[in-house]
Amino acid sequence: MRYWFGGTPADWTFSVAPGSDTPLLTGGVIVTFWTDQVGGVQHTDLLDDSGQPITSVISGDGLTAPKGTIPRFQGPPDVTGMWADAGAGERFWMPATNFGDALDAHLGADDPHGTLAAARAYTDDAIARLPPPGGGTGVPGVVALESFSGATWDDKFSAALSYAAAQTYRPVIALPNGGIELSRGPYTLFDGLRLTGPLGAPEREFATRGPQCVVTVSKAPLFAMPTSVRSISMQNIQYRASGSVDWMVRETDFANGPIMSDAVFYDVGWVGFSSIMHTRHLRVSIQRMYANNGTDVQFKLGGSDNSYWLDGGSYLSGSLPPTAPAYVYFTSMSRTRVGPLYLTPQYATGFRIEGGLGGLSFDGTLLDCTGRDANTACQGSAIYIHSGQGHVFRNLWFFNTATNPAATGRAGERGHVYIKAAAKEIAFIGCQWSGGVKQTTYTPTGTPAIYCEAGVTDVQVHAPLAPNSGEKILQQAAAGALACDNPSWTITTAP
16 A cells, blocks of 8 residues: 655755754755665655655645645555655655554454464364354263254254364264255265264154154265265164155275275165165174165175174165166175065065175075065066175075066076076075965966076075975076985976
8 A cells, every 4th residue: 555645744844044053944845755864766656645646746835835845645555654855965754644544454453463364263173173052962972963053954964064073083963853854965974974863763664653863865865975984873863865866876886986894874764765875885784774665776785794684673675676686786795794684675686696705694584575466576586696606595585576587677587596607606505485375476386496597506505495385496507506405396407
């Protein structure tokens, strides 16, 4: 800025006659301005009182201004004082007349020296680490979603996630008793994220039979994977889809894509989603789940060392088309245990298995289409084994599946379990293929419990059962694929 000079009671030009000490007002004197008392550079970027450029000023001549007065003018930008030279061989210091005003404005500014910005940043960070006002749930380490500020649930959810992510020890975010809607996803998962519904309230119920904490997801997936994420936990929440939406952004790279590790999903419900989770897992646990009304592959998972549905009470169904790969699609899944999930594979196949180095083990899983007719029951095989080795199936239950394998569009598919050529080293132990004496089944007569495509090797069937007049048939495209230790079962060869 430019500062003002001159025009004050101290700004005059005088002369003194030789031999006299009496000063006389002198007008019409040209005054120039300099950077230094001696030498230096002349200031020539000046403006007169009306804003016109000048290089010097002339003191009043007694006609247009009082005699000897130095008129008001502006100095160069950001110059607060200059040395004035009236041609008498001496220069005198002339300070700006409004410098005090500028100083007052400076001192009154929010942050005149830039020190407050750092203080604010420090304070903001400290505030972010404090529990929100009124956020006390009465439980150490738990903060209530309702306590965060925001006009919408998305505002509150975003604030809660930001707060939790900033903490060294992540708190549990408790969702409310009742329903909320979130539509501004996807929110990126982060290490240590912990979400819960009201404490101690499982959410495995059907949609109209008692859910306590319901999160409706609309417009976009709720979550997305970062490059990797570890140690997340969700429990006691029922998520519901509004419209065609995925619960989480689908990952497609199962060779090098993101990995979720050491995560736990317990007493969680998913209702009506196009898909629930497509990603790689390492040491992930999903227990006591309720998932229903899905419309596409619900879980597409790869990885190892996982535990799925081991703690009983898990349920999965939906309305996938017969041509969908499966409700649960394992790709390169190894050293993983699958428990007593009750899966009603309406229309589509229950499990599809591709690849794997061994150790994929099922125990007590039920694939049951009770109450479904020929068109709504599982049309193709309940389990479709595309490839891999070392898969073990123990104590599984099959009923009313493989009602119309042609509907899947997969050539050659037949049997409750269909095994393709690239698979080997597979064991079935104590599994049951129930008939229709006690319940109606639409599985065509002559359907084998297991069918092995040409090229399959070393499929071992131990102690199979066929209650309720089930058919005791095992089938292979080429001899030698199957072995069974129950002589009442028939192994047929049919290309």
